[in-house]
Ligand code: GDP
């Protein structure tokens with residue numbers, strides 16, 4: 001798809017403006033590229049028409065070449081085609097949120113069940129999985145193993161109980177345990193049949209689910225859109241989850257589902273690991289299709305990893321009593337960014353319960369601390385001992401930051417207190433000692 005589109009842009013190189021004539025060839029390439037990507041013909045027709053209409057009407061923008069203009073229009077239309085905005089999962093206002101997963105055999109329902117539980121758990125929600133695939137004992141085992149892997153309880157009732165009965169029992173259990181989200185895995189068939197649909201209808205009636213998500217394999221191409229449509233008409237669904245987008249699927253499924261079925265893709269699976277599930281971002285998908293790379297997704301992942309490494313690094317430092325002013329700054333700034341100062345405040349000695357007024361006060365005192373830390377040399381930041389030993393250094397910092405020597409002494413004392421406190425927090429028995437500041 002990407003290379004097909006590239007040849008479309010290339011045909012516009014050297015042109016001054018987009019005209020009815022010079023877009024004919026590029027539009028033909030776009031049309032072909034979409035069809036090759038397994039986008040259904042009616043969708044392709046509408047898409048090409050929409051892009052052409054806009055391209056001809058668009059005025060000349062200084063500094064923007066016609067091929068770039070066309071890329072922009074195609075991008076916008078792709079985003080629109082895929083539903084525009086991210087379609088968020090809906091949560092119940094009261095009681096557990098119930099998510100029913102449906103789909104053909106082998107598309108990734110069981111994997112998605114566990115991935116979804118993991119995904120929601122990371123957001124602080126308690127989850128429970130229900131093993132509703134009663135046809136293969138292995139399917140239940142598979143869910144139990146995955147549940148263990150992500151640390152989420154799995155409700156099972158064996159293979160002798162009807163799926164709707166398991167659903168009823170599972171839901172009761174979830175209500176008793178007051179879990180936030182119940183995710184119900186179901187059996188799939190190789191193709192749509194009446195038995196599967198009737199069973200799903202029964203399960204749905206019992207559960208009265210908040211979300212009914214159809215799991216579809218991206219490899220099925222435009223067939224995916226037809227499946228979503230059929231399931232929606234038969235049982236009524238709230239959206240789709242597209243799996244195996246990491247494979248060499250041609251992307252057509254992602255493009256057609258919303259347009260054909262009217263139901264959004266809410267999440268996508270990009271691999272077999274538990275963390276390989278993410279929201280479906282139409283704009284990023286468009287970016288990927290256009291071959292501009294999925295920069296946003298990448299940046300987000302990189303950030304996640306970096307934060308984790310930071311946290312591990314910090315933990316190591318605390319364990320070895322090396323917590324220094326750099327960590328102090330990093331920590332306070334990170335938490336300040338999160339808009340919640342309370343955690344850091346709790347760590348500062350002498351601060352117990354915090355009121356909003358105290359938070360404001362503390363933000364002010366953090367500003368003061370930052371000023372002093374900025375006046376330290378890198379060596380001093382890493383070795384607060386230097387400051388404990390040297391009144392001259394403390395004096396210099398006070399002068400450079402416009403604070404009093406007493407304030408600097410307080411800050412230095414504080415970092416040692418924090419070390420002790422944090423060590424205690426970590427459950428380390430032999431706490432470090434607080435040196436007396438020499439005069
Ligand atoms: P179910 O029959 O619908 O429950 O499908 P399963 O969850 O058992 O998955 C079938 C196979 O697809 C398993 O081998 C999974 O590991 C694999 N699978 C599921 N989701 C993905 C995905 O997003 N990417 C890849 N590459 N494989 C996946």
Ligand code: MG
Nearest residue numbers: 109110133139
């Ligand atoms: Mg399964």
